[in-house]
Amino acid sequence: MTNETMIxxxxxxxxxxxxxxxxxxxxxxxAGEFFSLLGPSGCGKTTLLRLIGxxxxxxxxxxxxxxxxxxxxxxxxxxxxxxFQSYAIFPHLNVAENVAYGLKRxxxxxxxxxxxVDAALAQVELTGLGPRMGxxxxxxxxxRVALARALVMRPKVLLLDEPLSALDKKLRxxxxxxxxxxxxxxxxxxxxxxxxxxxALGMSDRIAVMFAGRIAQIAxxxxxYQNPASRQVADFLxxxxxxxxxDFRTQGxxxxxxxxxxGTIAGKLDNGRGIDPDNATIGIRPERLRIVWxxxxxxxxxxxxxxxxxxYGEITNLLVSIEGQENPVSVVETNDFGADDIPVGSSITLTxxxxxxxxxxx
Amino acid sequence: MKFQGTLGxxxxxxxxxxxxxxxxPTIQAALRTETGKGWLTISPxxxxxxxxxxxxxxxxxANSFWTQDYLTIDRTFTLANYKAALSEPIYRDLLLRSLQVxxxxxxxxxxxxxxxxxxxxxxxxxxxxxxxxxxTVPFWSGYLLRILSWKVILGYNGxxxxxxxxxxxxxxxxxxLLYNTTAVIITLAHSWAAFAILPLFVSLEKIDRTLxxxxxxxxxxxxxxxxRITLPLAMPGIIAALMIVMIPTVGDYVTPKLVGGKDGVMxxxxxxxxxxxxxxxxxxxxxxVSTMVIVAVVSGAMVLLLLGFRRLMK
Ligand SMILES: Nc1ncnc2c1ncn2[C@@H]1O[C@H](COP(=O)(O)OP(=O)(O)OP(=O)(O)O)[C@@H](O)[C@H]1O
Ligand SMILES: [Mg+2]
Numbered sequence: 283m284t285n286e287t288m289i290x291x292x293x294x295x296x297x298x299x300x301x302x303x304x305x306x307x308x309x310x311x312x313a314g315e316f317f318s319l320l321g322p323s324g325c326g327k328t329t330l331l332r333l334i335g336x337x338x339x340x341x342x343x344x345x346x347x348x349x350x351x352x353x354x355x356x357x358x359x360x361x362x363x364x365x366f367q368s369y370a371i372f373p374h375l376n377v378a379e380n381v382a383y384g385l386k387r388x389x390x391x392x393x394x395x396x397x398x399v400d401a402a403l404a405q406v407e408l409t410g411l412g413p414r415m416g417x418x419x420x421x422x423x424x425x426r427v428a429l430a431r432a433l434v435m436r437p438k439v440l441l442l443d444e445p446l447s448a449l450d451k452k453l454r455x456x457x458x459x460x461x462x463x464x465x466x467x468x469x470x471x472x473x474x475x476x477x478x479x480x481x482a483l484g485m486s487d488r489i490a491v492m493f494a495g496r497i498a499q500i501a502x503x504x505x506x507y508q509n510p511a512s513r514q515v516a517d518f519l520x521x522x523x524x525x526x527x528x529d530f531r532t533q534g535x536x537x538x539x540x541x542x543x544x545g546t547i548a549g550k551l552d553n554g555r556g557i558d559p560d561n562a563t564i565g566i567r568p569e570r571l572r573i574v575w576x577x578x579x580x581x582x583x584x585x586x587x588x589x590x591x592x593x594y595g596e597i598t599n600l601l602v603s604i605e606g607q608e609n610p611v612s613v614v615e616t617n618d619f620g621a622d623d624i625p626v627g628s629s630i631t632l633t634x635x636x637x638x639x640x641x642x643x644x
Numbered sequence: 645m646k647f648q649g650t651l652g653x654x655x656x657x658x659x660x661x662x663x664x665x666x667x668x669p670t671i672q673a674a675l676r677t678e679t680g681k682g683w684l685t686i687s688p689x690x691x692x693x694x695x696x697x698x699x700x701x702x703x704x705x706a707n708s709f710w711t712q713d714y715l716t717i718d719r720t721f722t723l724a725n726y727k728a729a730l731s732e733p734i735y736r737d738l739l740l741r742s743l744q745v746x747x748x749x750x751x752x753x754x755x756x757x758x759x760x761x762x763x764x765x766x767x768x769x770x771x772x773x774x775x776x777x778x779x780t781v782p783f784w785s786g787y788l789l790r791i792l793s794w795k796v797i798l799g800y801n802g803x804x805x806x807x808x809x810x811x812x813x814x815x816x817x818x819x820x821l822l823y824n825t826t827a828v829i830i831t832l833a834h835s836w837a838a839f840a841i842l843p844l845f846v847s848l849e850k851i852d853r854t855l856x857x858x859x860x861x862x863x864x865x866x867x868x869x870x871x872r873i874t875l876p877l878a879m880p881g882i883i884a885a886l887m888i889v890m891i892p893t894v895g896d897y898v899t900p901k902l903v904g905g906k907d908g909v910m911x912x913x914x915x916x917x918x919x920x921x922x923x924x925x926x927x928x929x930x931x932x933v934s935t936m937v938i939v940a941v942v943s944g945a946m947v948l949l950l951l952g953f954r955r956l957m958k
Binding site for chain 1: 852854855857858859860861862863864865868872873876877954
């Protein structure tokens with residue numbers, strides 16, 4: 283990945299009548315980056331992707347691709363290609379004709395065209411499926427044809443609108459790996475829309491988390507998970523225990539707080555992101571709380587009571603109520619030490635690393 | 645006759661007769677099978693279709709091989725009627741003219757209806773229903789009324805002539821507007837417009853709009869998009885519209901009679917004469933059957949032509 287900017291989005295807004303579906307949002311996407319737009323349904327992901335692809339015009343703001351303003355340019359004049367959520371495979375054409383659709387206009391000659399089509403089909407592992415009609419394909423095949431059809435155009439940017447959401451879990455996971463491989467291999471910029479947090483975390487170089495038409499945070503998957511900017515982001519990506527907190531203070535880049543039942547904690551505010559002490563929440567990820575087994579020494583020790591238990595095969599999720607905390611905390615443990623044997627109702631001792639807490643807005 | 649089943653075993657919606665039973669299936673049992681129930685369900689419309697559609701055709705077909713003998717019908721098999729229908733110049737000319745008129749009418753109608761259907765489907769927004777409603781409004785007036793109004797528009801002292809006179813474009817009324825084949829084509833094209841717009845609209849509605857976006861994404865401008873996506877995918881509607889207009893117009897005799905004059909007479913007028921004044925049902929029937937067969941052949945040719953065109957559009 284180079285640091286050259288491929289897509290520049292500046293204060294872009296999209297209104298439908300008096301309803302603001304998007305914005306204002308700003309973002310810079312680097313050349314060769316795998317960039318994901320993640321957010322709940324209706325938050326404006328598709329809207330933003332369609333603005334980049336030129337299918338809609340922004341109400342205000344500017345979009346640059348590869349240093350050129352895209353204002354007023356229709357999709358056929360942009361260096362982007364799109365994999366649609368519904369795949370949009372042409373039903374009256376066969377697979378090879380679908381893939382060759384955009385090449386026809388270039389008049390490459392029969393041989394060069396079929397060479398490129400074959401190469402694109404091989405890239406998505408559909409060799410030999412060329413003569414199959416577009417309306418006779420399985421979901422996974424349609425997805426691959428859509429991908430091949432876009433890639434064969436050799437775009438600077440590939441836009442993907444929830445390309446995997448129609449597939450079953452197994453195929454989806456397989457395609458996630460393949461897509462990521464493909465992107466590394468050909469090195470073009472991918473912008474992927476998804477509402478699946480694991481998809482975004484597993485595939486992206488960076489993620490933009492969106493809520494209600496705004497971007498709440500743009501960061502790497504690890505950063506987003508470990509250091510969510512707000513309660514909303516933390517809640518959307520994985521589980522987070524939001525703690526009851528008294529006496530939250532900041533001093534420079536340090537903070538301290540009293541968590542009833544857990545004692546006083548202190549730590550660093552990460553990344554120099556300032557925080558308003560009146561609008562701050564402290565949280566801890568369920569896997570950062572650990573069970574203290576008999577005979578183990580630990581500091582600190584937090585006493586609680588198991589009120590519920592959920593078994594998930596390799597892990598168990600325990601709900602533990604702690605005196606002084608309004609909400610029970612969720613604790614995730616792998617089952618290799620017998621967390622799945624802890625009876626509901628029993629007392630339990632928990633501990634955590636000193637830096638395990640996250641301070642966020644909200 | 646013995647009942648195979650009682651009320652009690654109607655729940656077994658399987659085959660007639662249980663396992664190991666050797667009794668022959670009765671009508672009741674046969675009606676309880678899936679196929680039997682199917683036939684039972686469609687029997688009223690089937691009966692209706694048979695009586696009102698197939699029955700008359702059979703009568704016509706039979707008549708075409710008989711001979712009119714003054715007031716009675718001679719029922720010995722003969723091909724003489726077909727010989728007359730296909731070889732006498734008068735009938736051959738009428739048949740050719742009818743075909744020419746109906747093919748022209750269907751093409752003119754579809755060419756004019758397509759933009760309307762396209763507009764309602766692609767630009768109608770939420771007023772699609774209203775647009776379709778408005779399109780059908782002219783068809784609330786009677787068929788005859790609409791034909792007669794074209795007489796008023798195209799006539800010697802009609803709307804077009806007086807308009808052109810007023811504008812000074814012509815110095816005396818044109819008498820070439822009415823009472824010829826063109827007048828028949830114009831009037832029929834108008835009469836059948838709504839019937840062409842509807843199937844076209846339906847086929848355009850069915851086109852997934854993201855296909856057009858995908859075509860744009862792959863580099864096509866509006867014209868190429870239309871030629872490569874919209875037109876091929878609307879082809880079933882285009883074929884349906886052409887057939888819906890062409891097939892009935894071959895047999896139309898009211899329009900040619902009212903606006904066609906001497907030059908606009910069509911085959912149906914001749915058929916009508918044979919069944920009416922001339923009282924020669926067998927000849928009329930032979931003309932009708934010949935027309936039917938020829939129309940079927942021409943329609944088939946048109947369909948093949950359009951499908952070939954569609955393949956070319958790839
Ligand atoms: N053509 C439109 N007219 C009016 N409102 C629209 C239109 N398109 C989208 N919206 C609204 O804009 C908002 C954002 O829509 P968008 O399609 O971008 O959501 P999304 O994040 O892609 O959701 P999903 O994950 O469900 O696909 C939604 O509230 C939607 O109702
Ligand atoms: Mg969407």
